[in-house]
Amino acid sequence: MAFLDMAHLLFFSREEDFHAARNVLSSSQRYLEVIEAPRFCAGFVPPVILLSGHKNELRAELKRHDVAFCGLVQYLRRTTRQLDGGPPRSMWKEILGALTTESVRDSASDPTRLRIELRTKLNFSGLIPLMAALVRGGAYNPQVPSLAIEEGHRLIAFFPDSVVISRCDDVYDFWFQLRCSVELICEAFEKKHFIEPVQEPRQGIGAIEIFRRLPATNCGKCGFATCMEFAVALFTQKTILELCTPLLEQDMNLRRESLLWLLQTVGLRCT
Ligand code: SF4
Known part of the structure; x- marks a missing residue:
């Protein structure tokens, strides 16, 4: 049509x-x-x-x-998988209270995909260290606490009262990822007496993820010879994002926003 x-x-x-x-x-x-x-x-x-x-x-x-x-x-339709399956476990309401879609927009790092931010009525911070134990990967910051996991090209981040799903293929993919995310929260709740919470930070997202979002011109304005060196320095907290001045230009807004979000998600210093 x-x-x-x-x-x-x-x-x-x-x-x-x-x-x-x-x-x-x-x-x-x-x-x-x-x-x-x-x-x-x-x-x-x-x-x-x-x-x-x-x-x-x-x-x-x-x-x-x-x-x-x-x-x-x-409107885009990329999803071809069958969207069947029973209703969610009823315990989700007891854990999260309600889910509210705060915003839906084009993903900063890939404007052909979607970024959706959802808020929960109840705080589920106590479950995030348990979810980190269940997934055994991703980026985990026990201070917030926050957990970010990669699901193919998607990035799903859990904060104490919100869930952010980035780079969804379309609305159908969003629904599928949302269901999986709520399942993970329910699973942690159900097994809470049997799982050891993770105490140590985990940085499952590496310097390469930062590099992918930099302008990649190797202009040297940040004081580093290459963008990759700058990415490694950012990742190891030896520099700050502001020193990459090309990112302040108007046409770099999406990259900058994406980087800020990524750094925040993994609990790295932004400024
Ligand atoms: S200022 Fe930015 S674009 Fe230039 S080398 Fe440094 S990181 Fe790369």
Whole structure:
């Protein structure tokens, strides 16, 4: 369908916002389709709305109608896996209270993929050291505590009251990763009396991940001969990101944001 080339997905933080938006937008001339989250994500997030139209026009229309939403991203479908599976374990509500989608936007390190930030009603910091024991990898900072794991090209980070899923292929992939993330939290909760919490920091994300986000021009303005040397120095806390001045230029915003997020996630100094 050709219109999908310029279709967008509208995300909501709350179920009420979704219903209000559907009422308002259903009278417009645009193609509109409601996409429900699969059964295995029941209760996690409200449905999304697929709308035809260019982003700027849609933004203007949503503003005109005072529609509350937390993300408007281009519609893409890359996921081919079957999205089947039973409902989530009911204990998730006892652990997290509720999940609220705070924001959905293009991923800073790959604008063709999605970055979704979710907030939990209850703090689950006590489970993060146990989750770190279960996954045996990733970057773990016991001070926050935070845990970041790589799932293929995706990066999933857990903080005491939030979960950030970066570089999702599309909304279907997001739902799948969300279900897996909540499963991990439930698993740690269920086994809490049998797992030894991890006390030591773990830096599963190496200097290469930092290097990939640097401008890679080897200009030397940071005082290091190459970007790789600077990446290693950042990783070992021997320098600060601000010294890479090319990153302050306007067209480097996405890289800079991505780097700041990465450093923060693994508990490294940003400034
Ligand atoms: S200033 Fe930035 S771009 Fe230049 S060498 Fe250092 S890290 Fe690389």
